[in-house]
Amino acid sequence: MFASLGVSPINVILGVTVFWLLLGLGGLALQDNRIITRVIFPVGAIGSLILATAALGGLSGVDTAVLPIGLPDLPFHLRIDSLSAFFLLLLGASSIGITLFSAGYFGRMAVQELGLLCLEYHIFLASMTLVFLADDAYMFMVAWEAMALSSYFLVTTDHDQPEVRRAGFLYLLIAHVGAIAILMGFGVMQGGHGDYTFDTMRHGHLSAYWASITFFLALFGFGAKAGILPMHAWLPEAHPAAPSPVSALLSGIMLKTAIYGILRVSFDLLDIQIWWWGVVALTLGLFTALFGVIFAAVQVDMKRLLAYSSIENIGIILVGIGLTIIFHASGKEALAALSLTASLYHSINHAFMKGLLFLGTGSILHATGERHLGKLGGLIHKMPNLALFMLIGTLALAGLPPLNGFVSEWLMLQAFLLSPGLTQAYINMLVPIAAAALVLTAALAGFVMVKFYGVIFLGQPRDAGLAVVHDAGIWERIGMLCMVAGCIALGIFPTFVILHLDFVAEMLVHNSLGTSAVHSGWLMLTPIAAERASYSPLILLLIIVSGVVLTMLAVKKFYHGRLRRGPAWDCGFPEQGARMQDTAEGFGQPIRQIFEWFMGVVRKMPSPFDLHPHYHAEVHDRLWNIFYAPIKRANEAIGNQIGKLQHGRIHVYLLYSFITLLALLAFIE
Amino acid sequence: MGIPITGQIINMCAALLLLIAFAMLSQRRILSLINLFSLQGLILAISTSVVAYSSQQQHLYYSAALTLLLKAIVLPMILHRLIRKLNIKWDVETMFNIPTIMLVGLALVVFAFNLAAPISQMAATITRSTLGIAMASVLLSFLMMITRSKAVPQVVGFLAMENGLFFAATSATYGMPMVVELGIALDVLVGMFILGIFFFQIRTAFDSLDLKHMEKLKEE
Numbered sequence: 001m002f003a004s005l006g007v008s009p010i011n012v013i014l015g016v017t018v019f020w021l022l023l024g025l026g027g028l029a030l031q032d033n034r035i036i037t038r039v040i041f042p043v044g045a046i047g048s049l050i051l052a053t054a055a056l057g058g059l060s061g062v063d064t065a066v067l068p069i070g071l072p073d074l075p076f077h078l079r080i081d082s083l084s085a086f087f088l089l090l091l092g093a094s095s096i097g098i099t100l101f102s103a104g105y106f107g108r109m110a111v112q113e114l115g116l117l118c119l120e121y122h123i124f125l126a127s128m129t130l131v132f133l134a135d136d137a138y139m140f141m142v143a144w145e146a147m148a149l150s151s152y153f154l155v156t157t158d159h160d161q162p163e164v165r166r167a168g169f170l171y172l173l174i175a176h177v178g179a180i181a182i183l184m185g186f187g188v189m190q191g192g193h194g195d196y197t198f199d200t201m202r203h204g205h206l207s208a209y210w211a212s213i214t215f216f217l218a219l220f221g222f223g224a225k226a227g228i229l230p231m232h233a234w235l236p237e238a239h240p241a242a243p244s245p246v247s248a249l250l251s252g253i254m255l256k257t258a259i260y261g262i263l264r265v266s267f268d269l270l271d272i273q274i275w276w277w278g279v280v281a282l283t284l285g286l287f288t289a290l291f292g293v294i295f296a297a298v299q300v301d302m303k304r305l306l307a308y309s310s311i312e313n314i315g316i317i318l319v320g321i322g323l324t325i326i327f328h329a330s331g332k333e334a335l336a337a338l339s340l341t342a343s344l345y346h347s348i349n350h351a352f353m354k355g356l357l358f359l360g361t362g363s364i365l366h367a368t369g370e371r372h373l374g375k376l377g378g379l380i381h382k383m384p385n386l387a388l389f390m391l392i393g394t395l396a397l398a399g400l401p402p403l404n405g406f407v408s409e410w411l412m413l414q415a416f417l418l419s420p421g422l423t424q425a426y427i428n429m430l431v432p433i434a435a436a437a438l439v440l441t442a443a444l445a446g447f448v449m450v451k452f453y454g455v456i457f458l459g460q461p462r463d464a465g466l467a468v469v470h471d472a473g474i475w476e477r478i479g480m481l482c483m484v485a486g487c488i489a490l491g492i493f494p495t496f497v498i499l500h501l502d503f504v505a506e507m508l509v510h511n512s513l514g515t516s517a518v519h520s521g522w523l524m525l526t527p528i529a530a531e532r533a534s535y536s537p538l539i540l541l542l543i544i545v546s547g548v549v550l551t552m553l554a555v556k557k558f559y560h561g562r563l564r565r566g567p568a569w570d571c572g573f574p575e576q577g578a579r580m581q582d583t584a585e586g587f588g589q590p591i592r593q594i595f596e597w598f599m600g601v602v603r604k605m606p607s608p609f610d611l612h613p614h615y616h617a618e619v620h621d622r623l624w625n626i627f628y629a630p631i632k633r634a635n636e637a638i639g640n641q642i643g644k645l646q647h648g649r650i651h652v653y654l655l656y657s658f659i660t661l662l663a664l665l666a667f668i669e
Numbered sequence: 670m671g672i673p674i675t676g677q678i679i680n681m682c683a684a685l686l687l688l689i690a691f692a693m694l695s696q697r698r699i700l701s702l703i704n705l706f707s708l709q710g711l712i713l714a715i716s717t718s719v720v721a722y723s724s725q726q727q728h729l730y731y732s733a734a735l736t737l738l739l740k741a742i743v744l745p746m747i748l749h750r751l752i753r754k755l756n757i758k759w760d761v762e763t764m765f766n767i768p769t770i771m772l773v774g775l776a777l778v779v780f781a782f783n784l785a786a787p788i789s790q791m792a793a794t795i796t797r798s799t800l801g802i803a804m805a806s807v808l809l810s811f812l813m814m815i816t817r818s819k820a821v822p823q824v825v826g827f828l829a830m831e832n833g834l835f836f837a838a839t840s841a842t843y844g845m846p847m848v849v850e851l852g853i854a855l856d857v858l859v860g861m862f863i864l865g866i867f868f869f870q871i872r873t874a875f876d877s878l879d880l881k882h883m884e885k886l887k888e889e
Contacts, residue, residue, distance in 0.1 A: 648883065649881070650823075654814050654815045666780075666784075
């Protein structure tokens, strides 16, 4: 499309980036709520649309550019290839809905804050774009840090609350530890040439030892951004603290920049892949996924629940990457392409599904001011539009056909099922266990989504204030509708999506699903061969729709006129109160019981003689005690030791300089 | 006799300086301490002018005059006025065990001589043998600052340290360039005025010039 106009995709994308920055500055300068929400955000969404279109055009080719800004003799290198174009597509397509939603959501904010937020929001989008475009380590790190800082300020929008400040600090800390690891990884990869362009790294060669070090530095560094297991601590704190559209951006898009980084380093910049990297990534991914879903099941804060669910989904994506490395290193390129496609597919799916759900929580928060699941309930009557959107989002995230979540998880499982025949016997034994754990994760994700939707929308309102809530505003509905459209389109037309993903697979593992996936027509998705497995969402959708319609017609026909409305059977409880419903805690209780060894549960049981019994259970993250608490304690201990140097006695201070002087004199002697 | 008469005078001045440094280290009366400091300045001026005479370095005469004016006359006068105004003329200081301090001082002198030996062999000046003494008096003055608990003796220690540095410069390289010396002299004078103001401030804040009260300033 753009090629016919004589404009290369990279110029269009750069133009959008500059446009975003100008919009942000404009918002800051104007300080006008009406203009920012009614003009700047919708116009920014058009920028997203243009970006997505340009990225779609850039999927098939390679295009480079050099920006003459930066330090002297150190210009910024830019490059768009299939991998970055895919992630730019993800960014552009999913940010359309989020930005439109923001236009409605941020209207209630104070003017001064909104101008600043508008700037931070657009810098965040622009810096993520530049992360995907960067073609040298310098540009990459600049964009990466700009992304971390702008998102930090977005997370701490409500900085008058101490827990938000704490969450922001934790986020910033872990983001920087990760950034240091990434920087060291680039340092290893440039191999002493002093040339930090990705082009040099691509053509350089590292020994297996140094390549492994680079891979694990990248896994650690990008894992800190993605929330992979030991570095996940910031995620359930920062995502709930941020305003909802920002949570959607963080979870939907920013976590994918880390996935992009892992893929870029391990498949594009490193010239060798070793099979046991894949085993490590696979295991880490499985633990992350299981951890995320189990903790999501016991949360009572709706945004925390979604944050843990994000950890789970990142885990699933990492499992796919691990599997890809194993297959690629064993020379099974077709299977590598399959699992890579599944990973990428899940990335873009997650951007839409989780974006949609976070936006939905924004609307709920807007309407009720309540994040605690125990205070919500019965919202389906008051917010019917939102309830429908969220139903689609939860079904997609639960991995039910014909929506998009099913396609990627199904592809992932296909990759697992086809894996016997690997050369390493131990991996062959690992794979069925991993597949079983993945299925368990998917099943628990379904459980989590039932809890999420059921407690918020079904039943009776648990709080008196819920009687007067209003549905989402028009901008919010348009925004969510975009996300819903994405979820449905990605679910119904997987063959088209996979045709586009093939460019990425071709670039990274030199193979693609293309011919086999669509050889039985665009209607059927057959990842390897038609006789093994195939899936047609459109036919499934038709069956579901026709089944529902037929049943409704049948009911209408046979029971017409004989329908009698009476009081429902009350199970012997004539008084049904909102407090008698199953609560979020109650719903998660079985999981809490089963996995008690896995998480630290602190329970407070009332005594049998207590006239006002109060039951209280709190779930703690055990990994915090294992990984973070020792570091914190060691830090404090060292700090205390150093603090002892400070006596406040001037003689002692003089003595310090005297001893230093004597030591130095003795040294030069 | 291998050493010319000027060299012998310089050596004697150096010995006197070291003696005065030890005397200052063990002197508990503030008034006597200031007198000793004044004497140190005087001997420093004499030795500098002898060095100037024997080495025909004209600018050292100016240095000697400056030292005499500033360190033997002006600074002791300021200090005298200060202790009269602060009414601490007859103050006696409690100190650590004096013999222990003297022993530490002896060890420092040995260390300084050991340190200065290779430099002395390289230097071609007439005063090269006194470098060890100069360094020793710097270290002894430093030690004095550490062991004193009152503000005025600490300042005297600081000034004495500057004296030692000046002597070291003279003995190693026939003094520093005139600009540097003027600068240092001005620094010392200004520093003295500022510290004088500080004394009054410290006393109004803590009712005493004993520095141990300043421990309260430490952040808990």
